[in-house]
Amino acid sequence: MNKGLEQVTTIAEVRKRVSLAKQQGKRIGFVPTMGYLHAGHVSLVEKARQNCDFVVMSIFVNPLQFGPNEDFSRYPRDIEHDREVAGAAGVDLLFTPTVEEMYPSTVLTTVSVTQVSEPLCGKSRPGHFDGVATVVLKLFQIVQPDAAFFGQKDAQQLAVIQQMVRDLSVPVDIVPCPIKREKDGLAMSSRNVYLSAEEREQALILSRSLQQAQAELKPGALAREVRENIVRTIETQPLADIDYVEILQYPSLEPVTTLQKGQQVIVALAVRFGHTRLIDNEIVTI
């Protein structure tokens, strides 16, 4: 049982606590986050608690995965709130390192995953997935968990991490967890806090367009046509500025033309509302 949350800030302390838990025969679950926790993160912790005996959560806004014009410095942070949420969710150990603890000197090492990291967000955010792969691998080396839990909201991130873990034989089970949504369908995201009331209202078109598309995702359908219908639906909202809408094979993220029975595809989209870029997706077996 969870005896209450402990918070540590150094690599040495995490390792000490995890090593002790392992000596007690506990299976270690790991939930890496950038904080500003919401019910999506809580669902990852719940899954980790079902699967493991000791749950470590990291909160680290990783500068390596933000581009020069992205929202690293204004990314929302609220560690007091996060500690409460993490404790209530049943996290055993909260790891909140500073940037200096994680990167005490210039990082010369980069982990890159080609192909899966190239379409979708990889196009709009060059270098983003290198930053993700590098920090996730480093966190895995620090925490040395048995299993790690990732939301399917970041479906491409999940595909990149799964590929990295397979290629490098990283001894961590990667457990995908379904997207959590607000009651009205908006996919939960720490960035939703940026939205004005009007943007928030119009952003509902994302989940709605994905839902509408589901009926069209049938054997024999042309991915291009389904995609165009989604684009048209999103464009009914004047504040929506589409970055991409794509239908690809999942998890390889290779192109798809005519949908085939049994094929697994992802319908993925990224849309800006004002300064806020939101992503959403559905993974569907045809």
Add this chain to the structure above:
Amino acid sequence: MNKGLEQVTTIAEVRKRVSLAKQQGKRIGFVPTMGYLHAGHVSLVEKARQNCDFVVMSIFVNPLQFGPNEDFSRYPRDIEHDREVAGAAGVDLLFTPTVEEMYPSTVLTTVSVTQVSEPLCGKSRPGHFDGVATVVLKLFQIVQPDAAFFGQKDAQQLAVIQQMVRDLSVPVDIVPCPIKREKDGLAMSSRNVYLSAEEREQALILSRSLQQAQAELKPGALAREVRENIVRTIETQPLADIDYVEILQYPSLEPVTTLQKGQQVIVALAVRFGHTRLIDNEIVTI
């Protein structure tokens, strides 16, 4: 004590054996090699046995670290001989995976270390150190050793691995081991077997030129002048075809001009004799 050598070929088997040894409280030492073992490798095993309770050696000629015109296919292999040498040296577990076991599908993940991997062999062998960093990290994930042992013969490789381990917080102690030389001074290398009698004779100039240089490596000396003297010495041998001779700071591999007291520098060289490219170096504190 060493109860005799066991050989395994799969990732699952290595993990099982290592996990058992860890449960018995043993400290795991790891010696990654490309086989065709010589006294240099044996010295790594000896160091590992002093430092650890259970020694794993891998033999894997890693295709990722060979360029298209390099000697991957003709790299010398003799697993029967290697098994004997490893057993006599006191290796507990020999891991000899096939290429298919290590890379069952196309590897999309690459680990790159900038700066330290760029000069010296990085210039002559583009992509080489990406291949080295990637396979070493993968082997570390497979074996999960407490310590790993590398020869200073491959000084740049060692610097790249040390940087990678630091940047990614890989939980493995990297232990450098001194170069082993034949009685006449030639640095031991699996590639020495390629040399004709005449090439072998002329190749002695490498260690001799490094030894001569030692007397000149004093505070106030100009690295450029010491380097030129080494080049002149090597060029006395007609079969010697210089790839590079460099003096750099170690382990950063940054340029150096006037040598300063207390500075650690490497004198590194790569020279071809016929089709055989040999490397040698001396690391000196001024």
